[in-house]
Amino acid sequence: MHTVDLKLVTVITERLLKDRVLDDLRKCGAKGFTISNATGEGSRGVRASEWEGQNLRIESVVSRAVADKIVEAIADDFFENYAVIVFLHDVQVVRGDKYV
Amino acid sequence: MHTVDLKLVTVITERLLKDRVLDDLRKCGAKGFTISNATGEGSRGVRASEWEGQNLRIESVVSRAVADKIVEAIADDFFENYAVIVFLHDVQVVRGDKYV
Amino acid sequence: MHTVDLKLVTVITERLLKDRVLDDLRKCGAKGFTISNATGEGSRGVRASEWEGQNLRIESVVSRAVADKIVEAIADDFFENYAVIVFLHDVQVVRGDKYV
Numbered sequence: 001m002h003t004v005d006l007k008l009v010t011v012i013t014e015r016l017l018k019d020r021v022l023d024d025l026r027k028c029g030a031k032g033f034t035i036s037n038a039t040g041e042g043s044r045g046v047r048a049s050e051w052e053g054q055n056l057r058i059e060s061v062v063s064r065a066v067a068d069k070i071v072e073a074i075a076d077d078f079f080e081n082y083a084v085i086v087f088l089h090d091v092q093v094v095r096g097d098k099y100v
Numbered sequence: 101m102h103t104v105d106l107k108l109v110t111v112i113t114e115r116l117l118k119d120r121v122l123d124d125l126r127k128c129g130a131k132g133f134t135i136s137n138a139t140g141e142g143s144r145g146v147r148a149s150e151w152e153g154q155n156l157r158i159e160s161v162v163s164r165a166v167a168d169k170i171v172e173a174i175a176d177d178f179f180e181n182y183a184v185i186v187f188l189h190d191v192q193v194v195r196g197d198k199y200v
Numbered sequence: 201m202h203t204v205d206l207k208l209v210t211v212i213t214e215r216l217l218k219d220r221v222l223d224d225l226r227k228c229g230a231k232g233f234t235i236s237n238a239t240g241e242g243s244r245g246v247r248a249s250e251w252e253g254q255n256l257r258i259e260s261v262v263s264r265a266v267a268d269k270i271v272e273a274i275a276d277d278f279f280e281n282y283a284v285i286v287f288l289h290d291v292q293v294v295r296g297d298k299y300v
Binding site: 001003006008022032033034035036037061089090091092093094095 | 110112136137138139140141155157168171172174175179185186187188189190
């Protein structure tokens with residue numbers, strides 16, 4: 001079965017930012033999202049406010065180019081004032097042409 | 101600590117297909133699954149019915165050979181009529197002999 | 201945008217072990233966690249008690265060195281008596297200096 005190498009972008013964010021994060025993802029070219037609940041917990045020594053409480057995990061499978069744009073947009077829009085986490089990893093996707 | 105290189109298969113599917121998807125995974129050789137809730141959201145321009153609503157994320161750690169079989173089975177059984185997503189990524193697993 | 205290559209550690213564990221697992225992660229150097237609900241299901245032939253029921257997925261982004269320590273600690277503390285799963289994968293993280 002033919003697979004395409006793409007990037008899975010994961011954004012962990014507080015719930016309040018959901019619409020703004022999705023907006024960034026759409027503007028950068030993401031075509032669909034999977035959203036799930038996640039709870040953040042900090043270790044001792046990390047400010048509680050930065051990690052604790054109900055968060056959302058927002059994921060999208062995108063091309064490398066779109067992933068780079070998303071990372072830049074999320075960093076620009078949220079890193080100064082919010083505890084948003086974003087990371088990428090490589091995925092092999094079937095029916096990959098739907099994502100790019 | 102010794103780790104084994106395996107594949108994590110992720111299937112995002114509507115809830116109704118759960119038993120059929122798990123059946124495919126079992127038949128292909130998967131030995132255990134992790135199932136969690138996920139909500140799909142489409143971007144503008146994608147038919148709502150394809151992405152929105154309550155979905156399941158079904159994950160299984162398997163060998164490369166089993167991963168290939170799963171991808172083929174899921175594609176054959178669901179891609180024509182359902183909005184099922186399947187992707188693979190590399191994982192390093194401890195106690196990896198349990199999965200193959 | 202500059203990203204750093206790190207490891208995402210995923211631990212799938214029964215709910216009762218949550219505090220002990222988090223303790224291991226903290227002691228090994230993890231600085232924050234994302235916790236979500238996941239249900240385990242076994243295939244036929246696997247003892248039900250090993251996989252079924254409500255589990256937690258605990259994830260943390262850490263350095264390679266911390267990931268290795270975590271894997272060793274989890275194996276030492278839980279593998280003999282519990283159905284704990286741990287695996288690693290590579291992630292590219294923005295603002296990666298926060299994790300190491």
